Amino acid sequence: KQEVTQIPAALSVPEGENLVLNCSFTDSAIYNLQWFRQDPGKGLTSLLLIQSSQREQTSGRLNASLDKSSGRSTLYIAASQPGDSATYLCAVQDAYNQGGKLIFGQGTELSVKP
Amino acid sequence: DGGITQSPKYLFRKEGQNVTLSCEQNLNHDAMYWYRQDPGQGLRLIYYSQIVNDFQKGDIAEGYSVSREKKESFPLTVTSAQKNPTAFYLCASSIAGGGTEAFFGQGTRLTVV
Numbered sequence: 001k002q003e004v005t006q007i008p009a010a011l012s013v014p015e016g017e018n019l020v021l022n023c024s025f026t027d028s029a030i031y032n033l034q035w036f037r038q039d040p041g042k043g044l045t046s047l048l049l050i051q052s053s054q055r056e057q058t059s060g061r062l063n064a065s066l067d068k069s070s071g072r073s074t075l076y077i078a079a080s081q082p083g084d085s086a087t088y089l090c091a092v093q094d095a096y097n098q099g100g101k102l103i104f105g106q107g108t109e110l111s112v113k114p
Numbered sequence: 115d116g117g118i119t120q121s122p123k124y125l126f127r128k129e130g131q132n133v134t135l136s137c138e139q140n141l142n143h144d145a146m147y148w149y150r151q152d153p154g155q156g157l158r159l160i161y162y163s164q165i166v167n168d169f170q171k172g173d174i175a176e177g178y179s180v181s182r183e184k185k186e187s188f189p190l191t192v193t194s195a196q197k198n199p200t201a202f203y204l205c206a207s208s209i210a211g212g213g214t215e216a217f218f219g220q221g222t223r224l225t226v227v
Contacts, residue, residue, distance in 0.1 A: 031213040043120075043204055044218040051213070089157075093212055099164055100145050100212045101172065104157040 002027045002094045006105035013080055014113050021075040021108045023090035028068045031093040034102070035064050035075050038087045047088075048075070052095075080112045117141070120205050120219035126227050127192065127199060135190045135222045137205035146188035147206040147216070150174060157204065163188055164210070192224060200226050 003026045013019055023033070032051045036044040048057045048064040050073070056065040063076040077084060087109045091102040118139045127133045139146065148160040159172030163182040177196025182188055188207075192199045203222045208214040 032215075034216065036218070041221075041223070043118075043220040044206075046215060046217060049215045091157075091216075095212070097212060099162050099170060100147070100208050100210070100214060100216065101159050101162065102147075102149075102157070102206075102216055106154070106156045 002030075002092065002103045004090060004092055004103050004105040006088075006090060006108050008108060009106065010109040010111075012111040012113065015080060015082060017080050017112075019077050019080055019110075021077070021088050021090075021110070023073040023075070023105055025071045025073075025092050025103075027094060028071055029095040030068065031095055033064075033066055033073050033090060033092050035062075035073075036089040036091065038089060038107070040087075044089065077110075080110075082112045082114050085110055085112050118205055118207055118217060118219035120203075120222050122222060123220070125222055125224045127224060128227060130194045132191055132193050133224065135192070135203055135205075135224070137188045137190065137219060139186055139188075139205075139207045139219075141207055141209075141217065142185070143207035143209050143217075144185070145208045145210055145214075146182070147208075148172075148178075148180065148188070148190045149204045149206065151202040151204060151221075160190065160203075199224055 035047040050066040061078040087107045089107045091104045147162045149157040161180045163169035205219045
């Protein structure tokens with residue numbers, strides 16, 4: 001059974017710092033991995049999607065990497081800003097499920113202090 | 115402006131009542147999903163549908179029902195059989211099933227009073 005883990009559960013950094021969020025999964029048979037952002041009381045905003053054949057994706061100050069063989073992904077945020085404060089979730093679509101079900105980690109709650 | 119619209123944003127249910135949460139998308143996506151989010155438990159899949167007039171149970175379908183009569187709509191009914199319905203409910207859609215990017219609505223917070 002696929003399990004997704006995110007470490008750390010919470011992170012507090014000063015503004016301007018570069019940071020890395022970690023995501024690990026137990027079964028490497030995945031279609032893709034997706035990173036989301038969630039603000040308090042809001043829905044999920046898709047940040048980056050990495051297909052299983054890709055190694056990384058970039059969008060602005062965000063860079064996500066995928067190492068399928070070791071079951072790991074990282075989300076790198078450059079020059080963090082207070083507006084980056086949110087919960088970040090990673091999710092995988094495993095290759096055994098044709099329906100597109102996402103399996104989520106518990107999230108990392110990020111706080112960027114001015 | 116394409117997206118997924120969930121309504122209402124807040125919903126209160128009395129014991130023994132059925133309530134229906136609305137989810138509409140104008141992205142022309144075939145697949146739609148309902149997830150439940152509880153503190154400390156992450157998101158869990160309730161039901162999903164890959165095509166009109168067809169849907170499948172997810173991991174926690176007991177006490178819930180859905181319909182998919184139109185491509186753009188996937189309403190979720192929380193029945194009185196759901197013993198612990200207080201949660202944040204999120205609807206999502208994707209172009210197809212496995213391998214495609216998922217997009218989410220803004221959620222409905224359901225509280226039992």
